[in-house]
Amino acid sequence: MGDVNSIWDAKFLEYDVAVIGGGIIGVNTAISLAEKNSSLRIVILERGIVPQGASTRNAGFACFGSASEIAADIDLLGPEATFDLVYKRVSGVHRLLDRLKNHNVGLENHGGYDVLLQGFAEIDSSMHVMPHTTLQRLDEINSLLLPIFSVPVFHAVPERLAQHRFGAYATHLIYTPFESTIHSGKLMYELWRVAERKGIQIRTGFDVQDIQSETVAGITQHTLHANSLGANQHTNTQPPIKCKHVVVAASAQIPMLTNAYADLEIVPARGQIIVTSPIPNLAINGSYHMDGGYYYFRNVGNRVLLGGGRNTAFEAEQTVALETSMPIMEHLERICKSVLLPHTNYTIDHRWAGTMAFSSSKQPIVKTIAPGVTVAFGCNGMGVAMAAHVGNLAANCLP
Ligand SMILES: Cc1cc2nc3c(=O)[nH]c(=O)nc-3n(C[C@H](O)[C@H](O)[C@H](O)COP(=O)(O)OP(=O)(O)OC[C@H]3O[C@@H](n4cnc5c(N)ncnc54)[C@H](O)[C@@H]3O)c2cc1C
Structure with a gap:
């Protein structure tokens, strides 16, 4: 031998x-x-x-936190730690895109929305954010983050709600021009x-x-x-x-x-995603968050990608398993139908899961x-x- x-x-x-x-x-x-x-x-x-x-396996958001998520972080971590996190995320995106500046990563700058929901507890009893709380805190959040963005970062845009053709649960929209999407592949x-x-x-x-x-x-x-x-x-x-x-x-x-x-101290967290069939004249364009960031959706061409819902089954989703789970899939499908695309015919063409590593x-x-x-x-x-x-x-x- x-x-x-x-x-x-x-x-x-x-x-x-x-x-x-x-x-x-x-x-x-x-x-x-x-x-x-x-x-x-x-x-x-x-x-x-x-x-x-x-x-x-992610959603491809180049994001720094929705208005509702940042409001929740201020309560949880305090304003200084929240500022520090947002600063790291914003400078991190710039550092990454700078590293890839001569490469096509499918970057699209359509801005990001926080879709505020009312009555949503009927389909998700673990709803986190009450719409008016975030709206009332926009000035507080904007002035905290002013040194990062130099201008107010979030704006209430009620006039854009109708053009999105969402279901009745969606009652308010907050917009930021500073969020983008990429093609993760x-x-x-x-x-x-x-x-x-x-x-x-x-x-x-x-x-x-x-x-x-x-x-x-x-x-x-x-x-x-x-x-x-x-x-x-x-x-x-x-x-x-x-x-x-x-x-x-x-x-x-x-x-x-x-x-x-x-x-x-690593907490595994599974995230799950569904993607619809192509939808003619899709009104969704850019990246969107709901319920403090626990749900997120965007367009991928003329399809809709929707992910999240971990908050409905925290313990079960603390797993490294890569299979999708039936309860979360059904939940995401319900939200897609009742909030995002209530007046549209489509099928769910793709589903997948991925695991993140969270720190407390x-x-x-x-x-x-x-x-x-x-x-x-x-x-x-x-x-x-x-x-x-x-x-x-x-x-x-x-x-
Ligand atoms: C469904 C979902 C949606 C998300 N959406 C977004 C989003 O829109 N925007 C955003 O910023 N973030 C998003 N994230 C989070 C983001 O994807 C993660 O924060 C990021 O990918 C973590 O990168 P990582 O390199 O630590 O982990 P990973 O990408 O998981 O990389 C770890 C790598 O290690 C390899 N590996 C593991 N064990 C071994 C071993 N023993 N030997 C050799 N290789 C090994 C794995 O195969 C893997 O490729 C999302 C995550 C999920 C799951």
Whole structure:
């Protein structure tokens, strides 16, 4: 029997940094690292053949929080922490789009709406936001966020309600011109291209099973083993990757990989989405939020994408399962019919789910939990806005 690897294989198997997870945080971390030090040998290890997490399963909002969500955050976190979060989201979107400025990510600037609902409790008993509360707080929110946007960010636009042809539950609209939508597939595809152009290697189908660390003469080295996928016909196993630093950007899967080092407070949160058939003369154009951000919808061409409803089953939705669930699907369909498109014929053509990793503070968590092992997660449902910022923080954790 010969050796499993040849003497040349080390070139493919040894790196300065391995980033686990090819989602929006992992790739931004790798790009920030390469921008800091172009001589670093960096590899991204992704379990899927394509990025298999929330980054390609989301709704594609480049958003910073609806008026109702920001009002709720002021009550929960206080004005200073809320300002800080909104500032990070807005600057994070700019940083991400700047990184991709010569790439087509399907960016559309039609602005965003907060659709305020009345009587909605009849179809959703867990309704969070009473419409008049947010409307009465617009001046407070606008003056808090004035240093970020330089002009009032939110406006009540009652005159635009009729043109949307919503159902009777929708009673008020708040508009911001500062929200956009992107095509999440194009965004991730182009981010991977940016990473590859910077010399970062992306290894797909590498499902990291564990991280083994060893310190010899003060130098720590990590060995990352993959689950056997039978990808290598010769040995029926993937050869392990060795590296000096690991950044674990595997979202809700992080505890599975790091529990030996630290007990991290990560709450998995499943998000679910439905997409309609094409609708002629669709009145919905841009991005929309409802009930404090617990529901969100947008147009994708002339289809409607609607997601959310986690608030109707918080415990059941704290899962990494990727299947859609019948109660949430039925709930979203009811909302689509009764609020969004009451006068329209359509079918539901697509349904999917994805998992997020929430932190209790709503702040991203970037932390070195052992020598050479850093974790990065916690965009709390706003990865498009936060990931470039989180990636930069993670890159700064490395010497
Ligand atoms: C339904 C839904 C709608 C959303 N809508 C929006 C939105 O409109 N706007 C917005 O800003 N945010 C939205 N989000 C949130 C956003 O998608 C996330 O905040 C963001 O994608 C998190 O990025 P991430 O890189 O941490 O995680 P992920 O994209 O989940 O990436 C983690 C990666 O790690 C890989 N991985 C996991 N375990 C391993 C392992 N052991 N070995 C190798 N690889 C591994 C996974 O395959 C995955 O590709 C939404 C999320 C969901 C679920």
